[in-house]
Amino acid sequence: MTEKTDMHVNEAGYRTFKLGNYIFIRDEYFVHIKWPNGSHTLPADRFLKALMRDVAWNFFYGIVNFDEVFGTANHYGTVNVFAGSFNVGYRSNGKDYTETFESAPARAIFEAILEDWTNEGFDPFAAPTETGSAFGPKRGSNTVAVKRQRVSARRMAGVADDTPLRGDANGYLVNRQFADVVQDEPEIHAEQGFEGEVHAFNLFAYLSRSDVTWNPSVCSVVKDSLFCPTTEEYMLPVIHGNDRVEWFIQLSDEIHWQIADRDTGAARARVVMKAGDVAAMPADIRHQGMSPKRSMLLVWENADPALPELYASKKLKPNPIDF
Amino acid sequence: MASHTQFGSLRQYQKGGVEAINDDPRNYAFANIFEVAGKAEKWERVAVARNLKYVIEVVKAEGTSPWYACAHDEAALVMDGEVGIRLVKPDTVIVAEEHKGATLLEGDPRGRAMGHIKARRGHMALLPKGSAYQFHAEGTAVMLIQTIAGDLTVERWGEICQK
Numbered sequence: 001m002t003e004k005t006d007m008h009v010n011e012a013g014y015r016t017f018k019l020g021n022y023i024f025i026r027d028e029y030f031v032h033i034k035w036p037n038g039s040h041t042l043p044a045d046r047f048l049k050a051l052m053r054d055v056a057w058n059f060f061y062g063i064v065n066f067d068e069v070f071g072t073a074n075h076y077g078t079v080n081v082f083a084g085s086f087n088v089g090y091r092s093n094g095k096d097y098t099e100t101f102e103s104a105p106a107r108a109i110f111e112a113i114l115e116d117w118t119n120e121g122f123d124p125f126a127a128p129t130e131t132g133s134a135f136g137p138k139r140g141s142n143t144v145a146v147k148r149q150r151v152s153a154r155r156m157a158g159v160a161d162d163t164p165l166r167g168d169a170n171g172y173l174v175n176r177q178f179a180d181v182v183q184d185e186p187e188i189h190a191e192q193g194f195e196g197e198v199h200a201f202n203l204f205a206y207l208s209r210s211d212v213t214w215n216p217s218v219c220s221v222v223k224d225s226l227f228c229p230t231t232e233e234y235m236l237p238v239i240h241g242n243d244r245v246e247w248f249i250q251l252s253d254e255i256h257w258q259i260a261d262r263d264t265g266a267a268r269a270r271v272v273m274k275a276g277d278v279a280a281m282p283a284d285i286r287h288q289g290m291s292p293k294r295s296m297l298l299v300w301e302n303a304d305p306a307l308p309e310l311y312a313s314k315k316l317k318p319n320p321i322d323f
Numbered sequence: 324m325a326s327h328t329q330f331g332s333l334r335q336y337q338k339g340g341v342e343a344i345n346d347d348p349r350n351y352a353f354a355n356i357f358e359v360a361g362k363a364e365k366w367e368r369v370a371v372a373r374n375l376k377y378v379i380e381v382v383k384a385e386g387t388s389p390w391y392a393c394a395h396d397e398a399a400l401v402m403d404g405e406v407g408i409r410l411v412k413p414d415t416v417i418v419a420e421e422h423k424g425a426t427l428l429e430g431d432p433r434g435r436a437m438g439h440i441k442a443r444r445g446h447m448a449l450l451p452k453g454s455a456y457q458f459h460a461e462g463t464a465v466m467l468i469q470t471i472a473g474d475l476t477v478e479r480w481g482e483i484c485q486k
């Protein structure tokens with residue numbers, strides 16, 4: 001079903017890839033995607049930043065729009081790779097195209113594209129002013145950057161045998177834009193036998209040492225309730241389409257969100273969030289955020305696997321609260 | 324240029340908002356945790372986010388709280404001020420395994436002291452399942468609690484959210 005045509009290297013030095021009936025080609029500036037009844041072109045940096053999240057998040061929750069045309073819709077075991085399916089112009093004229101793949105082999109192709117097309121010095125997870133250029137002919141690679149493992153705590157970051165905390169010692173330095181964030185630690189006094197239960201850590205310091213942007217990572221867990229804080233700078237490189245309600249709590253600074261209808265892309269609202277603000281993202285929207293300065297955002301997810309079907313079948317309303 | 328990270332506090336916060344284009348702002352249940360805390364009674368657990376059975380509660384901490392217990396893990400994130408947390412392992416199970424959310428205890432729990440934590444802004448503490456806990460704040464502090472909606476969860480969406 002899936003294969004990669006990795007033998008061909010074009011004059012810019014990049015391999016061409018095939019996923020089902022999709023063909024992916026990149027040149028010095030752009031990525032060109034072809035499918036049986038159409039084609040699309042988008043900037044290489046935008047494509048790689050979106051692809052990085054899609055791979056790292058294993059297609060994430062719901063829809064990852066790379067732009068207004070191309071993207072993926074996660075069905076948790078399978079994934080729809082689509083062109084124009086969430087664009088009213090394409091869809092109303094029958095120009096949309098969707099192909100369904102098993103998630104694992106599709107992700108493997110995406111990983112291979114990411115590895116081949118990411119040049120030395122370019123980090124798709126980094127803020128624009130903290131990384132080199134994605135453009136130009138192929139030069140080297142950045143395997144370390146594109147193979148980062150997403151943080152996913154089972155109970156809470158820093159608990160014994162759970163995801164570790166960040167510090168100078170393990171290579172996580174304080175980011176330049178969080179240089180003023182206090183690095184103190186909570187005072188913990190555990191009685192003998194309760195060392196594994198009496199736990200606290202400095203979440204803000206932990207976030208100040210994040211080396212990535214727009215990458216929600218699980219830091220505390222209450223059954224299916226996942227706190228996924230993240231640091232944001234510049235612009236969310238995907239337009240995330242929801243298949244469930246998620247919530248945002250702005251922990252520091254501010255983010256401006258553009259909200260549109262999930263299925264058509266028609267504008268619905270603009271949400272400006274400042275430190276301490278909390279807002280729901282309904283289950284029927286797509287959103288893209290812009291963070292003028294590096295900020296801390298708490299993304300709150302409900303990981304109950306039954307939710308996508310309950311929202312899709314309208315057994316649950318898309319807004320979380322009626323008042 | 325030196326960076327300046329903008330955190331909010333009870334004394335000083337700015338609030339954004341929803342600018343509707345073709346939508347109802349109520350769909351976003353937009354609120355500000357410091358504004359909610361400022362209008363709350365001390366130790367009230369006011370929901371500021373709800374995702375079906377799960378909630379995030381805002382607590383204004385002032386003085387010494389009652390004791391609470393919970394059958395599942397909870398997490399407390401200090402957003403302003405300083406909070407002390409005392410933890411006790413009760414001698415007997417005092418909250419049924421299937422009970423959701425925090426339970427208010429009458430008086431002090433009987434059991435072994437597990438320890439205590441002093442947490443300041445940005446610090447997150449585990450409130451471990453099956454334990455009893457008590458908060459203390461010398462001044463006024465604000466916490467977020469990651470938990471499940473329960474007996475103590477206060478919901479007043481019409482008062483706290485943008486309309």
